Amino acid sequence: MVAMEARRPTSADVAARAGVSRTTVSFVLNDRPASISPATRERVLEAARELGYHPHAPARQLAGGSSHTLGLVLRQSAQQVAGDALLAETLRGVTNAARARGFRVIVEALDPNDGPYADLLRSGRADGVVISGPRLGDRELEALVAEGFPVVLQGSLPGLDAPSVDIDNRAGAKVAVAHLLSLGHRRIGCITNAPLAYTAAQERLEGYEAALREAGIEPQRTWIAEGAFDAPSGHRAMTELLGRSDLDAVFVASDVVAFGAIGALRSAHRRVPEDISVVGFDDIPLAAFFDPPLTTVHLPAYELGHAVGEALLDRISRAIVPRRTLLPTELVVRASTRGSPSTRSPRRDH
Amino acid sequence: MVAMEARRPTSADVAARAGVSRTTVSFVLNDRPASISPATRERVLEAARELGYHPHAPARQLAGGSSHTLGLVLRQSAQQVAGDALLAETLRGVTNAARARGFRVIVEALDPNDGPYADLLRSGRADGVVISGPRLGDRELEALVAEGFPVVLQGSLPGLDAPSVDIDNRAGAKVAVAHLLSLGHRRIGCITNAPLAYTAAQERLEGYEAALREAGIEPQRTWIAEGAFDAPSGHRAMTELLGRSDLDAVFVASDVVAFGAIGALRSAHRRVPEDISVVGFDDIPLAAFFDPPLTTVHLPAYELGHAVGEALLDRISRAIVPRRTLLPTELVVRASTRGSPSTRSPRRDH
DNA sequence: ACGCGTTACTGACGCGGGTTAGTCTGCGGA
């Protein structure tokens, strides 16, 4: 026998070793409903074990199966990805949901606005894709949906006929502002988490406005400023707000942005929460350790990833998937909010 | 012609449409060094375009090619992943390095210590893997390396014969502490970023000790406390330190942990940097917006991911890969450090 | 007219495994 390079064993090798046909091996290993005697089954299993046999995934897929792979496409810009403290959690959620059903996850982080990810699907490398942070006017995405590929959106994109999973931004923002109102605040500002072209920013702003209106307060233009993902933008927005209105509370639709906003308040010698209350949104891991610990809206990142993963898996297996799934958020009250000076002790009714 | 379900076109369809053989199609599409007349080449290209032809990746791989896929295995615990503010950047680095060479990335976030990831390689789904946060005593990893699969470590793991890419923890820590020394501090504490079983924690601690020794200071046992990834652990460690030594500076080997430590200092009414200087490590996006802005060691997360990705790609293409690559860090001086009270004005020589 | 090298292409096999349509054996019932 000549020295041979170790070649990965194939099902034919297993068959030979067990003294059966390749077909039998396939039946045993895939638990097909065929009559195989227990003795033979055991021989095959043992041969496979001894040889360290692992089915060749591509061959299996070629033979008609699926790729058992999900694509996760991140459409956010590089800065957004870098600043997204919860992305890792969402990723864990998706991969775990996938693994639970025997799937893997290919991640595509598209740097610029380009990057053809459609090939993932068209080349049969993935059975479906999750689009995280879908952008308006994404021709590639529209084409994919039109061709009937399984696509699920994480986030929202009106006018696209694909299931989407998101957190309930509107409700979350509303609860945050309601909390501020319940503390007696009336002049409540808002700093958005992103430019309003982003639907999440729009939704959170709507929640803020709805809460005010329900309390009989008409939101003022001058109470609102735009943040843009990072702390510096929060600093700028807060400075802006400070310059044009006298607020007793602010709802900042992102913890990271709130971080910058609090910095601006500190520079202006306004104490939180004594002089002004601040509520954030996201509940990033560091939120509890801000100074002061930040009252914020908890965004279930892991669950979001898990839910979107499952939705995609359902679509792939042709199950019915709700057009739109909204995950609930939860208000986490910490120390950055307290009653407004005028109502500090006597709890005010309404 | 009967109504037929849209089937993905194959190279045979393209061949038929262009009036050539499948072989010719393959040659044209893969730019093989074969003599194909410009006219034919154009016909094939056009037929492919018209049909919307996309080669079937698994078939292509089966026919002898590689999977053109990298595996990225995250061995960190769920908490670590959640708290790792730089993970997203590293991920971007890896995926971009991969895409630049036509590769994709499958991410496996292993929740518990289990999770068989070896199958990624054995089933031919990936051509190689990056192991992020490798753990000692990982039998699966050892087996993979022994079998000669392309494996590159992100982080370090002594005693395993695989290339590794990491940042220079020791040098980074040393520079941080040297900075503190240059400001005149002498009683410098250290809070580790993680338990010392983690090599990165050990290396940073060594850098701290080396810097002190070079300055003729013998590090004291009582100056050192262990952190464990998150802010609360930093709070605990700082409280501990405060209770047993009188320090004028602290090197905290993780920004997140430093965040907790600063909270503890605040509780103890010790001002930063007036009473005590603090240097962090990692330079997470929020570090610049701490109160005070944190002096820290910048960890090039994107570059790290990129470098480890390239190292793996090199290994896959059988290029020579250095046994160990260390990326340089950079000290970023902000406002959490300044000269010790005793040396505030007169700059002290030594 | 013939040999010989290019140029331009094609036939057929193999990659590894799933699957359908059998084959062969043994046995119970009519």
Added chain:
DNA sequence: TCCGCAGACTAACCCGCGTCAGTAACGCGT
């Protein structure tokens, strides 16, 4: 005795593509 049938397997085809070993046509020098 012979049919029918269930149990236990197997031969052969197919998935889509890369690739080696040809083959046919053509030009060219002698």
